[in-house]
Amino acid sequence: MSKVVLYMSMSVDGFITGPDDGMDRGLGVDGERLHGWLRTGGVDPGSHRPVDGPSATVFDELMATGAVIAGRRTFDHAGGWAGDHHDGVPIFVLTHAAPDEPELGYARYVTDGIESCVAQARAAAGGRDILLHGAAIAQECLRAGLLDEMELQLMPVLLGQGRRLFEDMPPDHI
Secondary structure, X not given: OOOEEEEEEEEOOOEOOOOOOOOOOOOOOOHHHHHHHHHOOOEOOOOOOEOOHHHHHHHHHHHOOOEEEEEHHHHHHOHHHHHOOOOOOOEEEEOOOOOOOOOOOOEEEEOOOHHHHHHHHXXXXXXXXXXXXXXXXXXXXXXXXXXXXXXXXXXXXXXXOOOEOXXXXXXXXX
C-alpha cells in the first residue's frame, strides 16, 4: 500500500521558505539556501539530476513516487511544475475551488477534502509512495492522521522568518 510521505528541506529554526515567498519569488528571500543539498555531488548534464552523494539518494526517492499531492498555494508558487512534476505522475491539487481553465498537464484539482485527495492519489499511485508538497498539506495530513512518514532535510541555515512547517500546530506527538 502506498505511504504518504513528506520530503521537506527546513532551516534549523523551522522555516521552509524565507520571507516574502510568492509566485514571483518561490521560496522567498534567501529561501533557495534550503535546497543547497541539491547542489552536492555530480550532476547529469543532460537532465540536471544528481548522480551521486546524498542529493542523488533523496532525489531517487522523490522520483520513485507514484503521485504528488500539493496545496493550491504551493502548486501556484511552483508554476504548477509546468503540469509535470516528474515523469508523468499525477499531481493532485487540494483547493477550495477548481479553476475554470482546463487542468494543467497531469494536475487534477480536488475540492472535497484531504481524505478524498489522499484516496485519489493512492488509487493513482499504483502501490508507490505519495509525495506531499507544502506546509498546509502536511499539516492537513497530520491533523487527519494521513501522514505516514516524514523525511526532513535539516539545512544548516538560519532564516529567522518565513513560513514554518509546523506553524499553528498543537503541541502533540506526531
